[in-house]
Amino acid sequence: xNNESAITVRNLSKKFGSFIAVDDISFDVMKxxxxxxxxxxxxxxxxxxxxxxxxLSIDKGEVIVGGYDVGRKPDTVKGIIGYMSxxxxxxxxxxxEENLHFYGRTYGLEKxxxxxxxxxxxxxxxxxxxxxxxxxxxxxxxxxxLALGCSIIHKPEIIxxxxxxxxxxxxxxxxxxxxINNLVEDGTTVLxxxxxxxxxxxxxxxxxxxxxxxxxxxxxxxxxxNSIRNTILDIESNKIVEAMELLQRQDWISxxxxxxxxxxxxxxxxxxxxxxxxxxxxSSNIEIINIRKIMPSLxxxxxxxxxxxxxxxx
Ligand SMILES: Nc1ncnc2c1ncn2[C@@H]1O[C@H](COP(=O)(O)OP(=O)(O)O)[C@@H](O)[C@H]1O
Ligand SMILES: [Mg+2]
Numbered sequence: 001x002n003n004e005s006a007i008t009v010r011n012l013s014k015k016f017g018s019f020i021a022v023d024d025i026s027f028d029v030m031k032x033x034x035x036x037x038x039x040x041x042x043x044x045x046x047x048x049x050x051x052x053x054x055x056l057s058i059d060k061g062e063v064i065v066g067g068y069d070v071g072r073k074p075d076t077v078k079g080i081i082g083y084m085s086x087x088x089x090x091x092x093x094x095x096x097e098e099n100l101h102f103y104g105r106t107y108g109l110e111k112x113x114x115x116x117x118x119x120x121x122x123x124x125x126x127x128x129x130x131x132x133x134x135x136x137x138x139x140x141x142x143x144x145x146l147a148l149g150c151s152i153i154h155k156p157e158i159i160x161x162x163x164x165x166x167x168x169x170x171x172x173x174x175x176x177x178x179x180i181n182n183l184v185e186d187g188t189t190v191l192x193x194x195x196x197x198x199x200x201x202x203x204x205x206x207x208x209x210x211x212x213x214x215x216x217x218x219x220x221x222x223x224x225x226n227s228i229r230n231t232i233l234d235i236e237s238n239k240i241v242e243a244m245e246l247l248q249r250q251d252w253i254s255x256x257x258x259x260x261x262x263x264x265x266x267x268x269x270x271x272x273x274x275x276x277x278x279x280x281x282x283s284s285n286i287e288i289i290n291i292r293k294i295m296p297s298l299x300x301x302x303x304x305x306x307x308x309x310x311x312x313x314x
């Protein structure tokens with residue numbers, strides 16, 4: 001990853017009738033990074049991608065991809081990007097090789113170039129030996145790899161992957177991320193949407209979209225360290241239920257939740273809180289085995305941010 005921007009988005013908006021699907025979002029994707037785009041169904045991820053690749057008109061705002069203004073130079077942009085849509089658009093009655101060939105033609109490659117690229121792409125997506133198989137005979141995981149292959153046949157600088165891992169098994173998902181990493185090592189920039197939070201950890205940076213709005217962006221580590229102002233403590237006790245009831249009654253403690261033999265709470269001041277909890281529990285005859293500060297997970301962060309957003313909205 002370097003400091004040159006591969007994608008620049010400024011104040012991008014899209015309405016369908018009176019419904020605002022994308023609401024004034026701005027972000028940058030740096031060359032050579034994996035940029036993760038997270039959000040629940042209906043958040044506006046696909047609509048954003050469709051504007052970025054030039055298939056959906058932009059209502060307001062500016063989008064620069066690979067140095068070109070998508071609104072003004074859609075065809076130039078098309079030549080330097082790859083796109084894998086949410087529903088892999090493969091021709092099921094064509095073979096692996098024929099699908100790759102077809103996409104090569106669509107991207108305007110010459111015959112010889114296509115043949116050369118097909119063998120390179122087959123190696124990249126690890127489908128060597130399956131070139132004569134019909135797409136419909138492939139498993140979900142292999143179809144997904146073929147769809148990726150079709151989107152990179154013309155060696156694009158930037159690829160857009162819209163929920164590439166939904167609907168495939170966990171092992172295929174992990175293998176797929178390995179392929180993405182290989183592409184990035186070769187210098188490709190990747191923008192990928194997902195609703196699997198654990199996949200956010202594979203990204204250099206992520207952004208979270210909610211109801212058309214961008215509500216957070218940064219590295220996974222930055223978001224975990226900076227999104228929740230309060231400290232999260234993990235408390236281990238021999239009387240977990242009693243301890244939980246006691247902690248729930250304290251108005252200076254929030255978000256009390258139980259995880260097996262542990263309780264998570266959210267507080268302002270770590271040292272003061274620890275002291276008060278030890279005293280409280282001692283006087284109620286509840287033994288505390290351990291109290292420690294923990295880093296919130298991305299799941300904690302996203303739930304917190306979305307709830308914060310919803311409470312401001314209502
Ligand atoms: N062509 C369209 N016409 C009307 N509404 C649309 C259209 N495309 C998307 N939407 C709406 O915009 C919102 C965002 O959709 P989408 O971008 O597909 O979200 P995501 O990809 O995050 O699931 C949804 O409420 C969806 O119903
Ligand atoms: Mg979508």
